[in-house]
Amino acid sequence: MGQPLKAIEMKGISKAFGSVKANEDVELTVYNGEVHALLGENGAGKSTLVNMLSGIYHQDSGTVRVNGNEVRFSSPKDSIAIGIGMIHQHFKLVDVLTAKENILLGRSSGLFRNSKQLTKEIRAISDRYGLDVDPDKKVYNMSVGEKQTLEIIKVLYRGARILILDEPTAVLTPQEIKRLFRIIRNMKEQGCAVVIITHKLNEVMEISDRITVLRRGRTIGTVDTDKVQVGSLIEMMVGKKVDLAIRKEPPAQPMRPLLEVDNLHVVGHDRKSALADISFTLHEGEILGVAGVAGSGQKEICETIAGLTKAEKGRIFFDGDNIIGKTPREIIRLGIRMGFIPEDRLGMGLVGSMDIVHNLILKDYQNQPGIFLKRGPCAEKATAIVRRLDINTPNIYYPVKKLSGGNIQKVLLGREIDSDPRVLITAYPVRGLDIGASYKIYDLLNEQKSRGAGVLFIGEDLDVLMDLCDRIMVFCVGRVSGIVDPSKVTKEEIGLMMTGGKEDAAHELDQHQ
Amino acid sequence: MNWISISKREDLPKNREGVIRAAAVVLSIVCAGIVIWILGYNPIQVFPSMVTGALGSEIRLQQTILKAIPLIVTSLGILVAFKMKFWNIGGEGQILMGALAASYIALNVDGLPKPVMLLLMAIAAMVAGGIWAFIPAFFKAKMGVNETIFTLMLNYIAIKYVTYLQYGPWKAPESKGFPKVANFEQNAIMPELFGIHIGWIIALVCVVVVYIFINHTKKGFEITVVGESRETARYAGMNISSIIIIAMLISGGLCGLTGMIQASAVEKTLSVNLSAGYGFTAIITAWLSRLSAIAVLFVCIAFAILLQGGTYIQISMQIPASVADMIQGIILFFVLGSEFFLQYRVNLPLWNQKVKEVA
Incomplete structure (x- = not known):
């Protein structure tokens, strides 16, 4: 075949948002029949780059060639017409419609459409790439994996030969990831070009043929996957050598129970059961991980313990006292030292427009006497936290929302550990953080553990959960499907527990092939 | 290539900010000048006479300050609510209810010394304005009812009720059929200092108090946090319902105080016209002040100059x-x-690009 055809060739691409240069002189070449990984930390410019490919943004300068011809997109429609399909991280599907209806949406060819013919076409595409979705199933009945498959069918049906997947594995179980990778390999064999954006290195090594690394909006280099080591990839991403081992020390002995949750039931906003029959014990000096598919009750368990959500029934003992039904104010007044890092940092944990000092006051002011606000002690505390956690900020009176994600998280974590909490609840504390910041957070959590605090760690990356936690509690649709010792189970076993131990479609597919 | 692109500014240097603001003022004067010129007046005469009309003599200056006083007090009330992102559009109604309560005291309580009388009227007015604001605050806090519509509708209830009183039960017998409430006795009328009723002192005191309340008290901090993010307020253990209600009692109370000042010092009786749109104008001035109590003082004075200058050119130039x-x-x-x-x-x-090519 000789030199394979260049599916995408981007040269000298620059794009600025205001004064921020998101892409600067970026190069990307993707051949037909290859899986190309776009690797980089958050804010490296990956999404900006592919959004220009999908016609959402327009580059300030530089050229884009697709199959050798220079193209100029003025809208996503142009991009789709030329055969580029983008699978976004957040699915763009209509819940109440069937798979088939979703595929038809936005197709303006004719008023009526032969439904049977369409089903046939969908089946043809599905068979060709090993996709499996029932055309008449409603989207709201689908699992996350099925929705993603449907998104892929949708773009393939529209004639895409170049596929871009933005963080496709973030929400999938290990089984679903395996299945997705099988689909990607099928597409590659059919001669499609696949661009996959991710920051999970083991997945990059497993699925991709070549890797382009971006850092701070610039191309650092393109390498062949089979000729590169993980260590040097990280160096390319971060710009320096990073030690990627999470240290784990055995939990304190004997294990003294600290927080006991007993038969907890919580009803969610939609009046459906969000948590059912949850019982577990968090000990002093341990990190208890929580694994589960997104939306399995992680948010509810955190907020119920913190006193933000009312429980239907059940008991929560903190050091022997039942704290169920207590509001956060009452918990603070009781002198219970509990730290809570919520999932939504700026929406819940912090006030974005306020500075570090006022965000510290937030947790402190209720214990101040009198009606006036005392800022002095908090200003000192802010200075200390900035120094201790190495927070990169012009000064302590700088609005926190203008800080980078990692520094925002450090402010929040710094405040929560400042009171030497006995229980620390952390929901996705490293989400959106770059590698360096993530490891800083792991270190801080370990520090809390060795100090004797009980840490509840809600995570999404199973590798991290297994490396960091002493025990892992697995959630499956609002129930605990098991609490396991990470040294004694495999990732796949935890994945099965996340989906309720059911032999899901991935396994059936295994048997077919 | 797009012919226009808009992006959010990160930081704006102070001098650039000044240039933009000054440009806005200059452009507005040019534009208004063109309109005046088209209508057949001479802008070069109109604008200076607006300024002299507002500041040119002692009486005119007093008139300007008289207009600034209710605007300042009402703006402060609106500010407290807006700080919480509670859109209190009900300033008019709260002013009128305050005036109504103050007038009730003034017309029905006899023989009190002036300071006691005025104090009683002020308290009654603030309570009445507070209650008028409490109603939507309660429903917002407990049931999430939209406060914008609620406060707006309460304006009309207040306006119509005062109209009813003025035309009906409270109509003074000696007014010979003219729909007018009886004038207040002397002990219910505010004294003057430097030729202007002491409302100006009240307004200045309010500016300082509201500034300290918002910036230096725990309650003010809570109000700001609730305004920025309710979830964060909940997370920090704040009692959101009680914060909403307290803030609105203060907001309505200040608007009610405006009603008392206007009834006692300006109208010297209850009149449906005494709110004169201050409840709405205060929304603009509160926003222009970027919800800062100190800025309210200056913005309201500037606005009063504009109002007074407008009134003056009507009379002096028959515009x-x-x-x-x-x-x-x-x-x-x-x-x-x-x-x-x-x-x-x-x-x-x-x-x-074109500019570059030409150059």
Whole structure:
């Protein structure tokens, strides 16, 4: 075949948002029949780059060639017409419609459409790439994996030969990831070009043929996957050598129970059961991980313990006292030292427009006497936290929302550990953080553990959960499907527990092939 | 290439901010001048006479300050609510209910010494204004009812009720059929200091108190946090319902105080016209002050100059009231519009390119 055809060739691409240069002189070449990984930390410019490919943004300068011809997109429609399909991280599907209806949406060819013919076409595409979705199933009945498959069918049906997947594995179980990778390999064999954006290195090594690394909006280099080591990839991403081992020390002995949750039931906003029959014990000096598919009750368990959500029934003992039904104010007044890092940092944990000092006051002011606000002690505390956690900020009176994600998280974590909490609840504390910041957070959590605090760690990356936690509690649709010792189970076993131990479609597919 | 692109500004140097604001004022004067010229008046005469009309003599200056007082107090009330992102559009109603309560005391309580009488009227007015604001606050806090519509509708109830009293039960017998409430006794009328009723002292005190309340008290901090993010307030253990209700009692109380000042010192009776749109104008001034109590003082004075200047040119140059209103509208349009340019940067890539090619 000789030199394979260049599916995408981007040269000298620059794009600025205001004064921020998101892409600067970026190069990307993707051949037909290859899986190309776009690797980089958050804010490296990956999404900006592919959004220009999908016609959402327009580059300030530089050229884009697709199959050798220079193209100029003025809208996503142009991009789709030329055969580029983008699978976004957040699915763009209509819940109440069937798979088939979703595929038809936005197709303006004719008023009526032969439904049977369409089903046939969908089946043809599905068979060709090993996709499996029932055309008449409603989207709201689908699992996350099925929705993603449907998104892929949708773009393939529209004639895409170049596929871009933005963080496709973030929400999938290990089984679903395996299945997705099988689909990607099928597409590659059919001669499609696949661009996959991710920051999970083991997945990059497993699925991709070549890797382009971006850092701070610039191309650092393109390498062949089979000729590169993980260590040097990280160096390319971060710009320096990073030690990627999470240290784990055995939990304190004997294990003294600290927080006991007993038969907890919580009803969610939609009046459906969000948590059912949850019982577990968090000990002093341990990190208890929580694994589960997104939306399995992680948010509810955190907020119920913190006193933000009312429980239907059940008991929560903190050091022997039942704290169920207590509001956060009452918990603070009781002198219970509990730290809570919520999932939504700026929406819940912090006030974005306020500075570090006022965000510290937030947790402190209720214990101040009198009606006036005392800022002095908090200003000192802010200075200390900035120094201790190495927070990169012009000064302590700088609005926190203008800080980078990692520094925002450090402010929040710094405040929560400042009171030497006995229980620390952390929901996705490293989400959106770059590698360096993530490891800083792991270190801080370990520090809390060795100090004797009980840490509840809600995570999404199973590798991290297994490396960091002493025990892992697995959630499956609002129930605990098991609490396991990470040294004694495999990732796949935890994945099965996340989906309720059911032999899901991935396994059936295994048997077919 | 896009012919226009708009992006949010990161930081704006102080001198650039000054340039943009000054440009807005200059442009507004030019535009208003063109309108005046089209209508057949001489802008070069109109504008200076607006300024002299507002500041040119002691009496005119007093008139300007008389207009600034209710605006300042009401704006402060609106500010407290807006700080919490509670859109209190009900200033008019709260002013009138305050005036109503103060008038009830003034007309029905006899023989009190002046300070006691005025204090009693002020308290009654603040309570009444507070209650008028408490109603929507309660429903917002407990049931999430939309406060914008609720406060707006309460205005009309207040207006119609005061109209009813003025035309019916409270109509003074000696007014010979003219729909007018009896004038207050002397002990219910505010004293003057330096030729202006002491409302100006009240307004200054309110500015300081509200500034300290918002910036230096725990309650003020709570109000600000609730305004920024309810979830964060909940997370920090704040009692959101009680914060909403307290803030609105203060907001309505200040608006009610305006009603008492206007009834006691300006109208010297209860009249449905005494709110004179201050409840609505205060929304603009509170926004222009960027919800800062200190800025309210200056913005309201500037606004009062505009109002007084407009009134003056009607009389001195026989310019119709609607033209004066247009001038005010144009100036406001530009000043408010400049806020957009302060927050966003507008690029015209094609234009820039052309300029480069020519050069």
